[in-house]
Amino acid sequence: MTSASHAQAVPFASTSDEELERQAVSKTAWRLLPLLTLAFIFNYIDRTSVGFAALSMNADLGLSATQFGWGAGILFAGYCLLEVPSNLMLYRYGARRWLARIMITWGIAAAATSLAIGPKSFYFARFVLGVAEAGFFPGVTFYLASWFPARYRTRMLAWFMVGVPVSSILSGPLSGLLLSMHGLLGLAGWKWMFILQGLPASIIGIIVLVMLRDTPSQASWLSDAERQALIRALASEHREKEKKDLRGALKDKRVLILTGIQFGFVLGSYGIGIWLPTILKAHGLSISAISLVSTVPYIFATVAMLTWARAVDRSGKKILNLLLTCLFGAGGMIVAAVFSGFWPAMIGITLAVIGVTTARAVFWSIPTRFLSGAAAAGGFAFINSVGTFGGFAGPFLVGWLKDITGSFAMGMLGMAAMLLVSTLLTASLRFFIKDER
Secondary structure, eight states, rough: OOOOHHHHHSTTOOOOHHHHEEEEEHHHHHHHHHHHHHHHHHHHHHHHHHHHHHHOOOOHHOOOOHHHHHHHHHHHHHHHHHHHHHHHHHHHHHHHHHHHHHHHHHHHHHHGGGGSSSSHHHHHHHHHHHHEEEEEEEEHHHHTTTTOOOOHHHHHHHHHHHHHHHHHHHHHHHHHHHHHTTGGOOOOHHHHHHHHHHHHHHHHHHHHHEEEEGGGGGGGEEEEOHHHHHHHHHHHOOOTTBBBBHHHHOHHHHHHHHHHHHHEEEEEHHHHHHHHHHHHHHHTTOOOHHHHHTHHHHHHHHHHHHHHHHHHHHHHHHHHHHHHHHHHHHHHHHHHHHHOSHHHHHHHHHHHHHHHHHHHHHHHTTTTTTTTTHHHHHHHHHHHHHHHHHHHHHHHHHHHHEEEEEESHHHHHHHHHHHHHHHHHHHHGGTOOOOOO
């Protein structure tokens, strides 16, 4: 929402009110976002570091490319099955307690992946991890929407979602370091990696229980005037054809379209994220080189996402920018598939990562414009649960096509095709959403 449109929506707001709102948003961002972003960093590391584990784990467990792709993606089956029930529990019992529960249990489950001894136990461990994580991402998205007015929301979501590229920047060097612990206390390096990357999530969950509050009315870090200004700003938001109940949300064409859009760019995000180490290995890089080179696309993506999100909040053109991010991601994947050399492939992968990473932040600012209350809690979870199934489809698709063709090129083209479908679905949103404020 632009400043001008905000003034129209709240015609009697004074400069003092706007300044109090700005102060409240700034203080709240510093209170909530560092902790939640740190949690998301470990959340994404726990999901995607399996790609680095594969460099030695696959041989130990006897996993083929297809079996690894299946195991890497089966996490999302458990995640998707319990996404909506988990978010409804969050709405009922409060974000502070429920998010803490999610983090504590997923940390334990991630560390327990070190106990896998073969394909079946690997599948089981990944499925349980998905069950434990269910509801985290849509829960935080719902939580942030209840704290930040619409004209700040894309930026705040971007700062939270910076956890995705930052985790990928850290995951390579960190995973490489932990893999080098091979043999310590008789454990393989990939086992140390799962243990030491998993348990910090449980510690963060305990801190969340202490630091977070459920609603702005409980924000002890704000003055009374700031608290009331923030509450007024949230209460005065304009929502086009608002849905407040879960049944209405699940029947809404906008929700169904958004679900399809997210499926496409999540498929691309995880397809690249999980297979990138193996793709780089195919270019002849060592494990130490892979751990460094794999960070490059995500460094560019971090800067691009934060810059793009600020521009989106200023322009208010969320649908147009979502379309552009999906198109950007598809173009990058086509470049990576068509050009087989190392540098063209890296340029294409970098462009693709910029597109799919930025799409996340822009995307989640859209459903907050017409969903609220239980519809938002359940609707966000439904969109994420079905859409995030792309997190299973992406790794599996790339692994399956690699086994059939002997190359990653067809996997890249398959992901590009899905992103082009997301682009077309995004264009169709303009028939159902007229007001982008």
